[in-house]
Amino acid sequence: MAPQLLNPKDFEALINGKRVALYTLKNAQGSIAQITNYGGTLASLWIKDKNNNFKDVVLGYKSLHEYQTNPNAYFGSIVGRYANRIAKGKFTLDNKTYNLAVNNGENHLHGGTTGFDAVVWDAKQPTGDTLELTYVSADMEEGYPGNLAVKVQYHLTDKNAIKIKYWAITDKTTVVNLTNHSYFNLKGEGNGDILDHKLQINASSFTSVDTTCIPTGELTAVDDTPLDFRKEKTIGKDINADYEQLIIGNGYDHNYVIDQNTTLNLAATAKEASTGITMNVYTTEPGVQLYTGNFISDKLVGKSGKKYHPRAAFCLETQHYPDSPNKPQFPTVVLRPKEEYHSVTLYKFSVAK
Incomplete structure (x- = not known):
């Protein structure tokens, strides 16, 4: 089966003066990733199976409107400024306490009410297999200190990996924890549960x-x-x-x-x-x-x-x-001025015939 690609027109919009679009990455093996700069979201990822049929292995929606109106799943999005939970939406840094949104029971989750999953990133596609996204999170946005300049690069390699690189710098001491929140089903999205994986x-x-x-x-x-x-x-x-x-x-x-x-x-x-x-x-x-x-x-x-x-x-x-x-006993997530946050993750695909 050939890839049933999402229609870029269903992702075109202007939000707060910034253009939203859908970008398509291809590699030498014929794999295809589609990413929207709304939330830096990996909206589809087509990989060949053992029968040479393409499977879209990530969950998601077919239009920007659906991502905007169903935000809490974080399907495929870049999550930040702090991925996962912070207890009671509070932390202390250099003797100052910061208060964040409480949006998961009594706790803070995935960057708050409007996290990185729900903002429009600036996008540049330098090559057919690479997309670069940038975003500046303003000082005290969602309660976090510091103007945080973030760059994320998606690269669909010829070895069939979706390689995600993250960088960030700040002008004030802050905390950072970035991730991608893709939901995978290696049978293809919508094809049953994953309990037998x-x-x-x-x-x-x-x-x-x-x-x-x-x-x-x-x-x-x-x-x-x-x-x-x-x-x-x-x-x-x-x-x-x-x-x-x-x-x-x-x-x-x-x-x-x-x-x-x-x-x-x-x-x-x-x-x-x-x-x-x-x-x-x-x-x-x-x-x-x-x-x-x-x-x-x-x-x-x-x-x-x-x-x-x-x-x-x-x-x-x-x-x-x-x-x-x-939790001071955990690896630190503190980022100070003149330091750089950098992280790399690969989701690499292969097929057993």
Whole structure:
């Protein structure tokens, strides 16, 4: 099956004087990524399966309007200024307390009311396989200090990886944690659940959470727990286990502490038998959040007209740990003037024939 590409006209708009568009990246293998500068969102990603048919492996919508009116899933978006949760929407930096939006129970999630997923980025496409996005987050935007200049580069490599590079600089000490929030289904978006996908995560521990999904501060060994993915197993094998951490998240919604031995580490590998598609996730980040789409609304209809539902996809969000601004024992997320934030993540695809 040939790719059924999204129509760029369905993404054309002017928002606050800034032009929104849909950009198409292609590589030598025929893979295609479509990205809108609204939220820096990866809206489609077409990969060949073992039968030489193209599958769109990320969830999303067919128009800008749907992204604007269904914002809480963060399908494919760049998430920031701080990805994941900050406890009670507060943190203290250099003896000053900053108050953020409380938009996830009693906590702050994914940058606040209008995070990086819901702003228009400036876009430049220097080559057919690369898109560069820039955005300046103003001092105290969503409560965060400092004018933060951010650059994100998407590159669809000829080795079939979507490579995402992040940079940021600030004029005032702040906190930064950026990620991409793509939801993957290696059968193709809208084609059933992901419980039979095989998953392996190179992590010996995770950041255990309280009942509001905020890390307790402890690193918990995965040994003898349903969160142990060091050996490949299906996502569904233990997802409904009677285990407090899974009950809290209604499934997997946990930050794994990646076993690191180099700069760019293999964090996880996902496989799907019917398509033969394998996805390897490499990152310079210390953590990866496994989220199994536990709260995807069954009222949502995706870009191909198929209904979505809980566990219709999984996320592997490379990141620093949740609530790090309030956990000095975690790797630091503080960025000071004259420093540069830089991070790299690859989602690399291959096919087992």
